[in-house]
Amino acid sequence: MGSCIGKEDPPASTSPCHNHATSTLGRESSLPSHPRIPSASAGLIQSSTLGSLSSGNVIDKNQNVSQSPMFVALFQYDARTDDDLSFKKDDILEILNDTQGEWWFARHKATGKSGYIPSNYVAREKSIESQSWYFGSIRRIDAEKRLLQNLNEHGAFLVRDSESKQHDFSLSVREHDSVKHYRIRQLDSGGYFIARRRPFITLHDLIAHYQREADGLCVNLGKPCVKLEAPQTNTFTHDDQYEVDRRSVRLIRQIGAGQFGEVWEGRWNNNLPVAVKKLKAGTADPTDFLAEAQIMKKLRHPKLLTLYAVCTKDEPILIVTELMQENLLTFLQRRGRQYQMPQLVEISAQVAAGMAYLEEMNFIHRDLAARNILINNGLSVKIADFGLARILMKENEYEARTGARFPIKWTAPEAANYNRFTTKSDVWSFGILLTEIVTFGRLPYPGMTNAEVLQQVDAGYRMPCPAGCPPALYDIMQQCWRSDPDKRPTFETLQWKLEDLFNLDSSEYKEASMNF
Numbered sequence: 001m002g003s004c005i006g007k008e009d010p011p012a013s014t015s016p017c018h019n020h021a022t023s024t025l026g027r028e029s030s031l032p033s034h035p036r037i038p039s040a041s042a043g044l045i046q047s048s049t050l051g052s053l054s055s056g057n058v059i060d061k062n063q064n065v066s067q068s069p070m071f072v073a074l075f076q077y078d079a080r081t082d083d084d085l086s087f088k089k090d091d092i093l094e095i096l097n098d099t100q101g102e103w104w105f106a107r108h109k110a111t112g113k114s115g116y117i118p119s120n121y122v123a124r125e126k127s128i129e130s131q132s133w134y135f136g137s138i139r140r141i142d143a144e145k146r147l148l149q150n151l152n153e154h155g156a157f158l159v160r161d162s163e164s165k166q167h168d169f170s171l172s173v174r175e176h177d178s179v180k181h182y183r184i185r186q187l188d189s190g191g192y193f194i195a196r197r198r199p200f201i202t203l204h205d206l207i208a209h210y211q212r213e214a215d216g217l218c219v220n221l222g223k224p225c226v227k228l229e230a231p232q233t234n235t236f237t238h239d240d241q242y243e244v245d246r247r248s249v250r251l252i253r254q255i256g257a258g259q260f261g262e263v264w265e266g267r268w269n270n271n272l273p274v275a276v277k278k279l280k281a282g283t284a285d286p287t288d289f290l291a292e293a294q295i296m297k298k299l300r301h302p303k304l305l306t307l308y309a310v311c312t313k314d315e316p317i318l319i320v321t322e323l324m325q326e327n328l329l330t331f332l333q334r335r336g337r338q339y340q341m342p343q344l345v346e347i348s349a350q351v352a353a354g355m356a357y358l359e360e361m362n363f364i365h366r367d368l369a370a371r372n373i374l375i376n377n378g379l380s381v382k383i384a385d386f387g388l389a390r391i392l393m394k395e396n397e398y399e400a401r402t403g404a405r406f407p408i409k410w411t412a413p414e415a416a417n418y419n420r421f422t423t424k425s426d427v428w429s430f431g432i433l434l435t436e437i438v439t440f441g442r443l444p445y446p447g448m449t450n451a452e453v454l455q456q457v458d459a460g461y462r463m464p465c466p467a468g469c470p471p472a473l474y475d476i477m478q479q480c481w482r483s484d485p486d487k488r489p490t491f492e493t494l495q496w497k498l499e500d501l502f503n504l505d506s507s508e509y510k511e512a513s514m515n516f
């Protein structure tokens with residue numbers, strides 16, 4: 001376990017800030033080649049008979065669209081506006097225009113209706129991406145987490161892009177309560193194999209063979225790994241706006257409260273479930289807040305809470321985000337003891353991944369704590385309230401360092417004493433967050449006042465190793481609490497250290513047994 005702690009440079013394949021954007025052009029499952037069209041593509045689909053379409057265009061149902069690509073729905077989608085097109089999983093859609101990036105204009109093959117759809121809900125028909133077993137460029141550790149969920153059984157499997165070799169794949173298979181990984185290699189002449197003695201023309205053929213017989217694998221392939229949730233869209237609709245009419249936001253029930261306001265469960269346009277942060281009157285200048293919200297809205301990462309829109313034209317200011325189940329602090333205090341240390345460390349690694357993205361974007365959180373991390377049933381977490389502290393906290397609040405409104409116990413000494421907030425001060429806060437996680441939501445520095453914490457930390461005091469905390473994890477905490485900010489690790493380093501903590505042998509890929 002301890003061998004991973006001393007490393008300072010992360011392995012190239014585990015960088016959280018650089019997705020393994022393996023080109024899939026020309027890759028196919030079975031039948032003819034259908035190039036993959038990424039969800040963020042623009043202008044890839046063009047038909048000389050259609051031209052450019054925009055919201056409000058009426059599509060002639062008798063129009064010849066034979067050249068338009070056919071896509072299959074991977075998830076159900078319920079229209080959010082009159083311009084949207086509803087569809088169910090496995091429905092076939094014609095893509096008429098894709099020049100708006102995340103939102104494409106499509107026609108339903110069965111009903112003839114047309115409208116906007118989220119591009120990450122569909123895949124080109126008969127492509128690899130349309131297969132239920134294909135999970136794209138997820139990491140090995142995420143594949144293991146998904147396969148070990150209770151909905152999956154012995155033999156459940158998925159195929160993902162190789163993290164280390166472009167154009168290759170990895171097969172991840174659940175064997176009882178563990179996961180085995182196999183490399184799927186490509187032949188120079190075309191085709192795929194796990195064992196070189198047994199090549200296949202297509203991935204579909206390979207999967208079908210190992211579903212019929214194990215043939216050297218740990219187990220026959222069973223059902224594909226369950227996909228629990230539809231992907232998140234980064235905007236409400238194709239006509240994205242930062243400022244929305246507050247009449248389109250309906251508050252249903254209050255689910256939380258804090259020093260700056262209340263949090264409500266709500267509905268946007270009486271359709272989309274959302275979370276709504278309702279700020280106290282006078283908390284922020286509307287013009288400054290809208291400008292900052294536009295910056296925050298451009299930050300997009302799977303481990304960051306999606307900011308949909310704001311309402312700033314009247315008081316109170318509303319912040320509309322995606323809806324999660326609960327905050328991490330509440331989760332830890334209520335249910336944390338149901339989980340083992342590897343699962344708690346995996347939660348920590350997810351937070352580090354999101355913070356590594358903010359680090360790469362030179363964006364400082366300023367208030368990283370369990371109360372500002374949200375979590376769903378599948379132990380998937382997202383960082384919330386990034387950047388809000390700078391907007392909402394006034395100078396006099398920074399000066400009131402011993403006051404209850406300032407999170408002294410989470411704040412790095414250079415930030416608390418001199419208002420020097422950097423990514424490295426976020427790293428200090430992350431170390432405090434780790435103590436919250438392993439103590440199931442205990443308040444940091446138990447028994448000490450804010451003033452005592454400031455004094456003791458300046459004098460060199462650091463919290464002792466929490467009960468039950470692995471020494472290697474406590475070593476990571478201590479690295480986060482180094483007095484010199486420049487000597488604290490990066491979030492990228494923290495992510496791979498946490499991922500390696502309980503997965504030292506997971507880099508080993510299995511070879512199919514040579515049974516003749």
